[in-house]
Amino acid sequence: MNRLGFAILATLALGGPTAALAQEVLTIGVRSEAATLDPHWTQLSADLQLQEHIFEHLVDLDSASQPAPGLALSWAPINDTTWEFKLRQGVTWHDGEAFNADDVIYSFDRLKAGIEGATASPAFQLAKGGKVWTKVDDYTIHITTEGPYPTMAEDLAMIPIVAQHVVPGKTPSVDFNSGAAAIGTGPFVFKEFSPGNRIVVAKNPNWWGGDPGWDEVVFRPVGEDSARLAALLNGDVDMIDYPPTVDLPQLEANENFRVSTIASDRLIYMMPSYRHIEPYITANDGSPMMNPLRDWRVRKALSLAINRDAIRDRIMGGAALPTRNIVPPGFFGYVEDLQPDAYDVEAAKALLAEAGYADGFRMTIHGPNDRYINDARIVEAVAQFWTQIGITTEVDTMPRAVFFSDLIRGGADSFAGFNSPKFSMSLTGWGTVAGEATYTVSGILETYNAATGGGNGNFGRYSNPSIDAKSVLAKQTIDRDARLALLQDATRWGMEDYSLIPLHFQVNKWAMKAGLEHFPRTNERTLATEVKRVD
Amino acid sequence: MAEFILRRILQALLVLFVMTVLVFFGIHVIGNPVDLFASSECTKACLDEIMVNLGLDRPVWQQYLIFLGNLAEGDLGRSFTHGVPAMSLIWERFPATLELAVAALVLALGIGLPLGFYAGLRPESILSKVIMALSMIGFSVPIFWIGLILILTFSVYLGWLPAIGRGELVSVLGLEVSFLTLDGLRHLAMPAFTLSLLMMSMVIRLTRAGLREVMTSDYIRFARANGVPEYRVLGWHAMKNLLIPIVTVLGMEFGGVIAFAVVTESIFSWPGVGKMLIDAISVLDRPLIVAYLIFVVTMFVLLNLVIDILYSLLDPRVRLGAGAV
Numbered sequence: 001m002n003r004l005g006f007a008i009l010a011t012l013a014l015g016g017p018t019a020a021l022a023q024e025v026l027t028i029g030v031r032s033e034a035a036t037l038d039p040h041w042t043q044l045s046a047d048l049q050l051q052e053h054i055f056e057h058l059v060d061l062d063s064a065s066q067p068a069p070g071l072a073l074s075w076a077p078i079n080d081t082t083w084e085f086k087l088r089q090g091v092t093w094h095d096g097e098a099f100n101a102d103d104v105i106y107s108f109d110r111l112k113a114g115i116e117g118a119t120a121s122p123a124f125q126l127a128k129g130g131k132v133w134t135k136v137d138d139y140t141i142h143i144t145t146e147g148p149y150p151t152m153a154e155d156l157a158m159i160p161i162v163a164q165h166v167v168p169g170k171t172p173s174v175d176f177n178s179g180a181a182a183i184g185t186g187p188f189v190f191k192e193f194s195p196g197n198r199i200v201v202a203k204n205p206n207w208w209g210g211d212p213g214w215d216e217v218v219f220r221p222v223g224e225d226s227a228r229l230a231a232l233l234n235g236d237v238d239m240i241d242y243p244p245t246v247d248l249p250q251l252e253a254n255e256n257f258r259v260s261t262i263a264s265d266r267l268i269y270m271m272p273s274y275r276h277i278e279p280y281i282t283a284n285d286g287s288p289m290m291n292p293l294r295d296w297r298v299r300k301a302l303s304l305a306i307n308r309d310a311i312r313d314r315i316m317g318g319a320a321l322p323t324r325n326i327v328p329p330g331f332f333g334y335v336e337d338l339q340p341d342a343y344d345v346e347a348a349k350a351l352l353a354e355a356g357y358a359d360g361f362r363m364t365i366h367g368p369n370d371r372y373i374n375d376a377r378i379v380e381a382v383a384q385f386w387t388q389i390g391i392t393t394e395v396d397t398m399p400r401a402v403f404f405s406d407l408i409r410g411g412a413d414s415f416a417g418f419n420s421p422k423f424s425m426s427l428t429g430w431g432t433v434a435g436e437a438t439y440t441v442s443g444i445l446e447t448y449n450a451a452t453g454g455g456n457g458n459f460g461r462y463s464n465p466s467i468d469a470k471s472v473l474a475k476q477t478i479d480r481d482a483r484l485a486l487l488q489d490a491t492r493w494g495m496e497d498y499s500l501i502p503l504h505f506q507v508n509k510w511a512m513k514a515g516l517e518h519f520p521r522t523n524e525r526t527l528a529t530e531v532k533r534v535d
Numbered sequence: 536m537a538e539f540i541l542r543r544i545l546q547a548l549l550v551l552f553v554m555t556v557l558v559f560f561g562i563h564v565i566g567n568p569v570d571l572f573a574s575s576e577c578t579k580a581c582l583d584e585i586m587v588n589l590g591l592d593r594p595v596w597q598q599y600l601i602f603l604g605n606l607a608e609g610d611l612g613r614s615f616t617h618g619v620p621a622m623s624l625i626w627e628r629f630p631a632t633l634e635l636a637v638a639a640l641v642l643a644l645g646i647g648l649p650l651g652f653y654a655g656l657r658p659e660s661i662l663s664k665v666i667m668a669l670s671m672i673g674f675s676v677p678i679f680w681i682g683l684i685l686i687l688t689f690s691v692y693l694g695w696l697p698a699i700g701r702g703e704l705v706s707v708l709g710l711e712v713s714f715l716t717l718d719g720l721r722h723l724a725m726p727a728f729t730l731s732l733l734m735m736s737m738v739i740r741l742t743r744a745g746l747r748e749v750m751t752s753d754y755i756r757f758a759r760a761n762g763v764p765e766y767r768v769l770g771w772h773a774m775k776n777l778l779i780p781i782v783t784v785l786g787m788e789f790g791g792v793i794a795f796a797v798v799t800e801s802i803f804s805w806p807g808v809g810k811m812l813i814d815a816i817s818v819l820d821r822p823l824i825v826a827y828l829i830f831v832v833t834m835f836v837l838l839n840l841v842i843d844i845l846y847s848l849l850d851p852r853v854r855l856g857a858g859a860v
Contacts, residue, residue, distance in 0.1 A: 035617045035618075038618060043577075119572040120585055123581075124574070172618060177617070220699060227686060235694075236698050236699055400571065400817070401566045404571060450579035450580070453578035456575065456578055
């Protein structure tokens with residue numbers, strides 16, 4: 001027995017280091033597990049993050065979420081309604097077949113035809129603007145739209161390209177998870193998908209982008225925050241996403257580990273509702289009252305009453321960027337001179353008095369408790385700040401599975417076909433995935449319009465015709481300078497009217513062994529190609 | 536026996552039916568899954584399209600009838616997020632949970648029985664009191680806390696055991712198991728121990744109480760008077776009577792351990808069905824949740840049947856005839 005034990009130990013001791021030398025393996029502990037490798041199946045970020053290692057898009061997003069050449073080398077509008085995309089030549093699929101325009105056309109067609117049972121395909125990106133695609137030659141594609149369409153590259157950065165010679169006849173999702181259809185052009189090749197335990201991808205030696213840096217990348221889902229941290233500390237994994245914010249100071253002080261940081265594109269904000277009577281707002285004696293949030297002075301008072309620096313330091317462990325913008329610095333549409341409101345209780349009280357609410361009122365605010373970093377604690381803090389200026393604020397937080405449905409359509413309809421939120425004031429977030437503000441302005445500042453998709457995330461139903469005009473025009477303006485001016489104007493007007501009350505951009509952190517260096521990206525994804533060994 | 540089993544199966548079908556009604560309608564009260572899946576840029580038209588695609592645009596009772604129809608054909612539906620038949624997902628992960636539960640059961644009996652025996656034989660000794668105090672702690676301290684303390688101690692400080700996941704797998708008769716490899720055992724140790732604590736405490740207390748009662752009974756005295764050796768008195772005659780309550784309680788508990796290993800599996804990232812359930816609930820993957828609950832109810836019913844049969848083997852006084860239900 002003892003001898004056997006020794007033999008095992010000896011093999012381990014000898015086998016370990018040699019194996020490590022031969023193979024560069026990166027093991028990443030991730031918070032959420034990918035459920036499918038079919039890139040056209042869902043829009044859940046855990047899925048997209050993993051799929052990005054295998055499948056690619058015509059347009060890449062660089063680490064600041066700006067468009068960069070992907071499977072397309074270049075693109076340009078050839079007239080008001082047509083974009084021309086020139087594809088990269090010499091790219092091969094993981095099985096050796098050559099990539100060309102047919103694959104792109106097939107991918108678009110697959111999405112347009114719809115995939116039975118798919119929960120949320122990116123097909124809506126193709127439907128926007130009424131896109132029609134044609135193959136010109138093997139490496140040229142034309143996409144026409146109903147009107148001028150400036151954000152073509154950003155849209156196509158969301159559409160993964162699958163192989164025409166592989167996917168037809170395969171079962172969506174199932175055959176991707178088994179590996180049979182998981183054949184892409186990306187830096188890594190499918191190797192193993194063991195649900196709940198590990199997903200392994202291996203280096204694609206023929207990748208057009210060169211050496212992806214790792215022979216093998218292992219993703220291990222560890223949903224429990226402290227367990228994920230423990231796995232990093234004891235060496236089960238080399239790197240983790242979303243390290244628990246309470247442990248950040250110790251991690252940052254520990255020389256065996258390293259923390260990478262970047263402000264993300266996810267805006268966290270308080271969203272007022274604009275009905276004349278709000279269900280969760282009453283006078284101090286509990287009687288109904290006209291909605292005070294319709295007065296911009298009240299909204300400004302609420303904003304001034306929030307100490308954003310305290311939220312950053314006390315709740316977020318420093319991992320927040322207080323803001324008054326709707327897209328982060330560096331994004332197209334960011335407005336430099338909009339700086340976060342300074343904490344000023346006296347000014348807030350004065351504004352309330354001026355609006356006729358010197359004695360305050362009662363309000364219940366809502367938020368999710370498992371969606372954004374420390375979301376429930378932020379809502380509690382905001383409630384305390386508002387109580388300080390005389391608005392008796394209560395808090396109700398709930399799991400996202402309940403929260404978002406109520407937020408989007410939980411309330412009694414004010415008008416037919418005009419879904420209204422259940423809440424009167426709630427904490428929510430908005431991610432600007434494509435690195436530019438067009439769809440952020442349209443999504444959260446424009447008036448809700450089911451037909452055009454305007455105000456898609458504007459659940460409070462704020463409505464301001466002058467912002468709408470700018471936003472609608474921006475969606476059709478190809479000239480970048482003109483569009484920038486429109487977006488900045490719309491943002492400035494929205495913020496000066498306090499249509500919503502921005503708190504901060506989440507700052508994302510990753511923790512890893514000291515021997516690694518990570519170049520993080522704003523869109524929250526963890527990509528193995530952005531991790532390098534430095535020792 | 537045959538009549539008994541048949542009746543049990545009919546009862547089970549009724550239970551299953553009631554359960555599907557409760558689960559199906561209950562789950563439709565909570566949120567709308569599409570709001571979680573879809574990108575925030577998805578417009579009203581796009582949301583509606585997804586609803587149609589998933590069949591969520593129909594009234595709930597219609598969805599339920601469709602579900603029942605599929606169920607009759609043995610189809611429990613397809614997971615929204617995975618896009619894979621729900622049952623195949625459950626089967627894929629079930630071996631991991633089963634292995635964890637069996638390992639916990641083995642630990643509970645392997646450690647619990649001897650300790651309980653000792654405490655029952657020498658109730659006044661200090662060691663017995665320590666054992667009983669520990670069993671009390673095992674009952675009352677939350678699993679979650681114990682799991683994290685174990686990870687902190689054995690993975691982070693001592694570095695002996697891995698903190699997450701399941702180890703190297705070996706295929707035995709088509710079943711993937713990890714307890715046959717050293718790596719697998721190292722991964723299994725902490726979660727199995729954590730999961731076994733409650734059962735172990737129960738075994739200790741049941742054994743001790745049972746033993747103290749049995750030792751004073753007449754048949755033990757007669758056995759001793761007959762000159763039966765002590766090890767046989769304890770290990771055979773006393774043991775047989777002791778096991779009846781233990782089998783009953785563990786049988787029930789075992790079902791619970793399988794069904795609700797959720798907490799342990801989440802802490803240790805064990806790739807079992809419990810962890811899958813949690814993930815499914817958080818994104819409202821309705822077909823998967825419903826399929827899992829049906830699976831669990833079926834399992835409970837079967838387990839109860841097995842316990843009844845075991846019972847009759849252990850205790851000839853229990854007959855599985857018309858009188859016993």
